[in-house]
Amino acid sequence: MxxxxxxxxxxxxxxxxxxxxxxxxxxxxxxxxxxxxxxxxxxxxxxxxxxxxxxxxxxxxxxxxxxxxxxxxxxxxxxxxxxxxxxxxxxxxxxxxxxxxxxxxxxxxxxxxxxxxxxxxxxxxxxxxxxxxxxxxxxxxxxxxxxxxxxxxxxxxxxxxxxxxxxxxxxxxxxxxxxxxxYKIPHPKIKEYKNEFLERGPPPLFNDYLIYLYSDYDIKSLQYHEFFKNFQQQHLLNITSVVIGYTDLTSSIFWGIWRYSLPFVRFYSAKLPGYFSYNYEPLDAGKYLDYLNKNSKNYQANQRLVNYQLQDKSQLEKTWHKRHCENRDKIPKLLMEWFLYEIQDYDKIIDLYLQEEKYQKLTGFGLAVIDKYDNQTFGQPFFYGMNKANNSSPMRVLMMAQPQGPASRKQTLYLMSKGFMVMGISSYRSFPVFNKFENDTDWTMQCLDRTYFELMKNFAGFFHNVRNPNQELKNIVIPRINFAHSDMMLDYTKAHMKDHEDLNLTAKNKYDIAFSMLGNKTWHENTKNWTFGQEVYDKLVQAGKYKILLIGRDLPERWVGKVDHVPQLNQSEFFKTLAVTNILFIPSVSDASPRILTQALCLETAVIVNKYIVGGWKYINEQTGSFIDQSDEIFGLIDDIRDRREKGILQPRKWFSEFAKYSHQRFQIMIELMWFKYGYDFDINGLEKIYDKYII
Incomplete structure (x- = not known):
């Protein structure tokens, strides 16, 4: 050769x-x-x-x-x-x-x-x-x-x-x-692409491409000319959005930028601009059609159109005037659907959906860590979207929960190439908001750089927990909704409390206040605001009249004999401990999705939360707890919470149960709206081709 x-x-x-x-x-x-x-x-x-x-x-x-x-x-x-x-x-x-x-x-x-x-x-x-x-x-x-x-x-x-x-x-x-x-082109509809062009960037956007790399001086390459000429004529003649191309690498081999055998076939996807994968199928038309059916959204769309054209149109013809002549200005739902393509914040849109009973009855979606996929190991921060109706079949929906370094980004791009729809979710410190202190002290937050924001432009949407998205998320111009993993703790907490159903959640008689601080490293101190936590606990210890608990972290010597201590507990034991505690103290600032906060609410435990916390602010009201700004405020806040509990105003579990009633359905509706908006398929629930949505 x-x-x-x-x-x-x-x-x-x-x-x-x-x-x-x-x-x-x-x-x-x-x-x-x-x-x-x-x-x-x-x-x-x-x-x-x-x-x-x-x-x-x-x-x-x-x-x-x-x-x-x-x-x-x-x-x-x-x-x-x-x-x-x-x-x-x-x-x-x-x-x-x-x-x-x-x-x-x-x-x-x-x-x-x-x-x-x-x-x-x-x-x-x-x-x-x-x-x-x-x-x-x-x-x-x-x-x-x-x-x-x-x-x-x-x-x-x-x-x-x-x-x-x-x-x-x-x-x-x-x-x-x-x-x-x-040297003529093998077929008029087969396009030539110079390798100099492909080295600088992908082919034009919006099309899917099969481009075979060859040399006129490679005997095997001649078979590819003939194969793709016939493949174009027989299968892609009327599909303009799937392009067959070819690239002569003779010059590139002389230049030294191609050092491999030939021929090869590259697939460029319109859904993942700037990236390509190699196709190793033998010269078999059936295998290439299967490959396009699994990887080319444009080919799939054409096949759906063909199937649609074969359907009986009689019913459609009877109602065409209703579908095309409705005045959307007089029908809120039609107007809403039209606006879906113009807005960023979907909070009120989801609320409108949830006013309808059929959406309230959805099974809902949840989250699960992607441990392994396609023989690759992932783990946190990679999460599947999971249909609660069938937890054994995670969906091709990737929820990205924190900034990523180069290796992790490659894994995200790999999943995108496999048809995953990617969405962001706030779960790590201030992500996706830049914070200088976090950037200076946390390598993970340093990955929230310009190139990562460029990658996030390919996300289908974002679940955030910030107060003012128009200001704090102004550089993330994708659909978004105020929602966090902590919103979905109601069913989770119930499941882990099955063995403790005899507990009286209103009898908060063991501890006045508890503080969970897992780990002794600087990173734990920064994320949990250990400095402010110590300041508050020092004042409580000095007062000498409170039953105080520290969970996890080693007890400072000055607190020994004055503060109870338990090591890190398993989930059920932790919930059992929270259930007999009056107040959970959360001094954190860098926490976008404080699940421990909503878990406490599910157990009738009130919370005192740092006024400046990134993500837990929306759960705090007179029924759930209080904000704290200065350490001196702690005594008045404890007394106020006791007073509200005695008067029946403080009802954490009742409030959160109502707040989280449709949280899984809310999660599902947002994911499905993005699935349809970006054309991933007609039905995320698998009514068409289930392998497009679920990992089987």
Whole structure:
């Protein structure tokens, strides 16, 4: 194959170009000068004759030699030439006779002649590897050159006059009818894409592409020409949004930017602009159709249209006037659906849906960590969207819960290439809001950089917990809703309290206040605001009249004997402890989704929460607890909560049960709206092709 020929050479960087330029109207033509220690060895006794219009060669296998028709016998100043495709001319010269500077000066005089024809000259130098003779190079060329129109031969010398004649003949040969016929596009609807273009970016947006990479000097590539020509004619003739393309990598192999065997097939998806995957299907039309059906949204849409056209239209014809002539200004739901494509904040839209009984009766969606998928390990912060009706079948909905480093981003792009719809959800510190303190002290938050915000533009939506999205999320211009994982703790808490149903949740008689601080590291101190937590607890200890509990973190020596301590508990034991505690103290600021807060509310435990917390602010009211700003406020807040509990005003469980009644349905409606909006499929519940939505 062609790569084997190039491996016989050592090539240097182009001297007339510093970059792999790409201009749509310009073609790069490569002149590859191969310096030989001698042109003669192996051919001293041969008499070569040639004319430039009829270059023919004969190979005598018995004698293991090659006979050329060349105009002069080989001399020390003779140069030999041979083409590789339309855009590559290899010239062999005696480097004992010609200097590189002489060659550069000669080739530079030809630049204008090529430029007039919208061609750009690129000059390369190289030499054969050790023990590689001119004879071996020509034998390899004859093996590769199966066409009947090679541009090959010799010139007596490489000087200004002969070089001018050589290049003029080469230009004429490139545009001759015979040459153009051989190198013509295999099918009018198959598009050519220069590799210089693909190296700079993807093909035009909105289409899906199958682009096969080949070389005219690779025998196997000829099969791909014929296969894709037939595939285009038989299966894609009327589908303009799925494009077959081809790219000749002969030049790229000379440049050194492609070092692999050929052919290959790349798939570029319209849903993942800028990225591609390799397809390794054999040349089987059925397998390629299956591949497109699983990976090409444009092909799937065309198939749905075909199926729709085959349906009975009689019922549709009876009601067409109702569907097309309704006044949306008088029908709130139609108006709402029209506005869905114009707005960012979906909170009130979801509220309108939930006024209808059928949406209230949805099974709802939940979250589950993606441990493994397709033999890859993920784990947090990768979450599946999970249908509560069938927890064994997670959906192709990825919920991203924190900023990502380079390796994690690659995993997200991989899942996107597999058809996952990606949405963000606030679950880690202030994510997705930038916070300088967090950026200075937390590597994960440092990943919230400009390139990650660019990646987030491909997210279908975002579940956030900020107070003012128009200000705090102004750089995230995708659909969003105020919603967090902490909104879905009602069923979760009930499930873990099944073994403690005999507990009296109103008897808060064991602890006046508890503080959960898991871990002793600086990161835990920063996220849980250990500094402020200690300040408050020091005042409570000094007062000496409260039953105080610290969960998890090692007890400071000054609190020993004054504050009760339990190590980190399993979930059920933790809930059992919360159930007998009057108040849970949460001094955190960097917490976008404080699940411990809503778990406490489910257990009738009130909360005192830092006034500046990122995400738990929306749960705090007179029925649930209080905000704290200064440590001196703690005594009045404890007394106020006791007073509200005695008067029946404080009812945390009742309030949160009402608040979270349709939280899973709310989650489901938002996901489904985005699924439809971005055309992932007709039905996320699998009424069409279930493998598009669920991991099976």
């Amino acid at each position: 062609f790569l084997d020929f190039v491996k016989l050479l050592t090539l240097q960087t182009s001297l007339l170009s510093s970059l792999i330029e790409y201009e749509p109207t310009i073609t790069n033509v490569n002149i590859i000068m191969i310096g030989m220690n001698s042109i003669i060895p192996g051919y001293e006794s041969l008499n070569w004759f040639s004319n430039q219009n009829n270059n023919q060669y004969a190979t005598n296998d018995d004698e293991k030699c090659i006979n050329f028709k060349i105009s002069q016998a080989l001399q020390w100043n003779t140069v030999l030439f041979q083409n590789f495709g339309l855009d590559n001319l290899v010239i062999y010269y005696n480097q004992q006779h010609y200097t590189k500077q002489e060659i550069i000066d000669i080739v530079q005089t030809q630049e204008q002649n090529f430029k007039v024809k919208k061609l750009k000259l690129r000059l390369y130098f190289g030499e054969p590897k050790q023990n590689v003779s001119i004879k071996k190079l020509f034998e390899q060329y004859l093996y590769l050159s199966k066409q009947d129109i090679p541009f090959s031969g010799s010139f007596e010398a490489f000087n200004f006059d002969y070089a001018d004649q050589l290049f003029q003949n080469f230009l004429k040969w490139r545009i001759s009818n015979q040459t153009q016929s051989y």
